[in-house]
Amino acid sequence: MQSKSNFKNCLLYVITDEKLGQERSHYEIAKLAIAGGADIIQLRDKSAPGKKMYEDAVKIRKLTGETGTIFIVNDRVDIALASDADGVHVGQNDLPASIIRKLIGDDKILGVSAESVDDAVRAKQDGADYLGVGPVYEARGSKPDTSAPWGLRLLKDVRAAVDLPIVAIGGIKYENAAEVIRAGAHCVSVISAVVSASDIRKATADLRQLIENERSRRDG
Amino acid sequence: MQSKSNFKNCLLYVITDEKLGQERSHYEIAKLAIAGGADIIQLRDKSAPGKKMYEDAVKIRKLTGETGTIFIVNDRVDIALASDADGVHVGQNDLPASIIRKLIGDDKILGVSAESVDDAVRAKQDGADYLGVGPVYEARGSKPDTSAPWGLRLLKDVRAAVDLPIVAIGGIKYENAAEVIRAGAHCVSVISAVVSASDIRKATADLRQLIENERSRRDG
Numbered sequence: 001m002q003s004k005s006n007f008k009n010c011l012l013y014v015i016t017d018e019k020l021g022q023e024r025s026h027y028e029i030a031k032l033a034i035a036g037g038a039d040i041i042q043l044r045d046k047s048a049p050g051k052k053m054y055e056d057a058v059k060i061r062k063l064t065g066e067t068g069t070i071f072i073v074n075d076r077v078d079i080a081l082a083s084d085a086d087g088v089h090v091g092q093n094d095l096p097a098s099i100i101r102k103l104i105g106d107d108k109i110l111g112v113s114a115e116s117v118d119d120a121v122r123a124k125q126d127g128a129d130y131l132g133v134g135p136v137y138e139a140r141g142s143k144p145d146t147s148a149p150w151g152l153r154l155l156k157d158v159r160a161a162v163d164l165p166i167v168a169i170g171g172i173k174y175e176n177a178a179e180v181i182r183a184g185a186h187c188v189s190v191i192s193a194v195v196s197a198s199d200i201r202k203a204t205a206d207l208r209q210l211i212e213n214e215r216s217r218r219d220g
Numbered sequence: 221m222q223s224k225s226n227f228k229n230c231l232l233y234v235i236t237d238e239k240l241g242q243e244r245s246h247y248e249i250a251k252l253a254i255a256g257g258a259d260i261i262q263l264r265d266k267s268a269p270g271k272k273m274y275e276d277a278v279k280i281r282k283l284t285g286e287t288g289t290i291f292i293v294n295d296r297v298d299i300a301l302a303s304d305a306d307g308v309h310v311g312q313n314d315l316p317a318s319i320i321r322k323l324i325g326d327d328k329i330l331g332v333s334a335e336s337v338d339d340a341v342r343a344k345q346d347g348a349d350y351l352g353v354g355p356v357y358e359a360r361g362s363k364p365d366t367s368a369p370w371g372l373r374l375l376k377d378v379r380a381a382v383d384l385p386i387v388a389i390g391g392i393k394y395e396n397a398a399e400v401i402r403a404g405a406h407c408v409s410v411i412s413a414v415v416s417a418s419d420i421r422k423a424t425a426d427l428r429q430l431i432e433n434e435r436s437r438r439d440g
Contacts, residue, residue, distance in 0.1 A: 049313035050295060075270060077298035082319045093269035099302045 004109050004129050006070065008165045010039035011215065012208040013189035015074070016060075017044060020195045026056045027063070029195055034067050036204025038194075039187070042089055044074035057083035072111060077103050087111060089132060092119060101127035113169065116154070120162045132189065133158050135170025136180060152183040159184030174207055181214040224329050224349050226290065228385045230259035231435065232428040233409035235294070236280075237264060240415045246276045247283070249415055254287050256424025258414075259407070262309055264294035277303035292331060297323050307331060309352060312339060321347035333389065336374070340382045352409065353378050355390025356400060372403040379404030394427055401434040 014033040016026040024032075030041045043060055045053050057073055061083045064071040072087045073080035077100055080088040087109025088100060097112045104110065112123035113132040120131050136151030151170065159166055168185035173193040180188055188211055197203035234253040236246040244252075250261045263280055265273050277293055281303045284291040292307045293300035297320055300308040307329025308320060317332045324330065332343035333352040340351050356371030371390065379386055388405035393413040400408055408431055417423035 050310070050315040051313045054315050054319065076296075078296065078301075078315060078320075078323060081298075081323055082315060090270070093271045095270040095274050095298060095302060099274065100298075103298060103301055 007109065007130055008186060010070065010165075010187045011211045012038050012204065013040040013042065013167050013187050014038040014194050014204065015042040015044050015189055015191045017191050017195050020192050022196065022198075024200070027059045029200060030060045031063060032200035033194055033204045034063065034069050036201040037208040038069065038204050040070040040072060042072040042074055042189070043085075046075070050076070050079065054079050054082055057085060061085060070109070072109065080104065080108070087129070089113070097123055097126035097128055111167070114158060117157050117161050120158045120164075124162050124164055128164060130165040130167055131158060131162065132167045132169045133185070134168055136168050137171030137176060152179065155180065155183040155185055174210060177207060177210055178214045181211060181218060227329065227350055228406060230290065230385075230407045231431045232258050232424065233260040233262065233387050233407050234258040234414050234424065235262040235264050235409055235411045237411050237415050240412050242416065242418075244420070247279045249420060250280045251283060252420035253414055253424045254283065254289050256414075256421040257428040258289065258424050260290040260292060262292040262294055262409070266295070270296070270299065274299050274302055277305060281305060290329070292329065300324065300328070307349070309333070317343055317346035317348055331387070334378060337377050337381050340378045340384075344382050344384055348384060350385040350387055351378060351382065352387050352389045353405070354388055356388050357391030357396060372399065375400065375403040375405055394423075394430060397427060397430055398434045401431060401438060
């Protein structure tokens with residue numbers, strides 16, 4: 001199992017999605033993304049029955065254990081526990097972070113999505129180990145027109161306010177990843193930029209190289 | 221918390237459903253069903269986000285704790301643990317029962333839906349405390365025409381093969397509950413027969429009385 005201390009060095013966080021994966025399974029997506037250098041794999045499936053998601057989690061846990069990749073399960077704390085994932089990621093509408101911390105203990109990684117500085121401050125108080133900050137580029141419900149500059153500003157504000165690793169989320173791709181790093185993100189998470197690529201391995205490798213270059217430039 | 225040993229004396233098991241509840245919440249349904257004599261309340265919500273389901277579970281846990289009613293959470297083992305429910309109920313497409321037993325420990329109640337004698341035998345091996353057997357009257361996917369006699373036969377077969385409390389599930393209502401008990405069920409579970417009633421308390425009380433009478437007649 002990967003320790004939390006590795007987290008701040010992570011650059012690229014790939015979230016699996018079979019609907020966007022062009023017939024490729026969660027496992028196949030994970031395997032190709034890991035081959036391309038993904039530091040973290042998140043299994044995310046909002047519609048699969050528990051049995052299928054558990055079976056996928058067990059397979060990806062085995063794979064990530066072999067490669068030393070951090071493995072996170074989205075939302076389903078029970079499946080994270082059952083598969084011995086490294087951690088769990090939740091949004092503001094999922095089980096409360098403070099409750100999850102009690103269920104998973106101190107060793108597992110807890111990630112929480114934050115759409116505001118207040119969300120981020122509360123997530124840290126509730127025991128989060130990292131923040132998923134955004135959506136940086138995707139429309140946010142009722143305010144579709146404000147998302148791009150709003151998202152970069154949010155990254156800067158959260159970075160200034162909360163001392164936790166920041167994973168930027170929401171609509172990030174090769175063309176805009178550099179400015180996300182410049183705005184303060186430690187790590188970039190993607191779904192479609194990698195999962196929908198015809199060559200997942202190459203898309204992962206190219207994006208990770210860009211992030212690595214940009215972080216070196218920023219952090220010196 | 222209710223002990224498993226109470227389970228075999230239970231007669232009526234009410235599953236909450238806000239979609240069928242005519243604007244009444246899970247909590248309101250539970251409260252009225254308990255007032256009518258429900259022995260067990262199961263919170264079931266396949267579409268609610270985790271946060272809402274957790275909040276509902278906490279409220280129903282408090283209520284059932286006060287009334288001494290058994291409280292079961294459907295599918296979401298994490299929410300059962302987080303709300304300190306008495307147990308969890310899963311179907312064949314949910315997390316495997318053997319895995320859930322490890323997550324919940326020995327004290328909590330584990331219920332498993334069985335659609336065949338094989339399912340029932342395996343559920344007992346995997347650590348189930350009771351079986352949800354059916355669907356007794358509802359159509360089963362590809363075989364809508366065979367369900368009624370098939371369901372009663374299944375109850376008899378499972379009763380003969382497996383020594384666990386049997387909760388009959390699927391399309392049971394006042395008019396057919398007696399024959400379900402005669403076929404060997406210990407307990408009857410309902411959704412719409414109670415949840416969709418204009419007077420939930422009365423529908424619960426009437427159905428429970430009928431089951432009690434029929435069990436007394438059967439068991440002497």
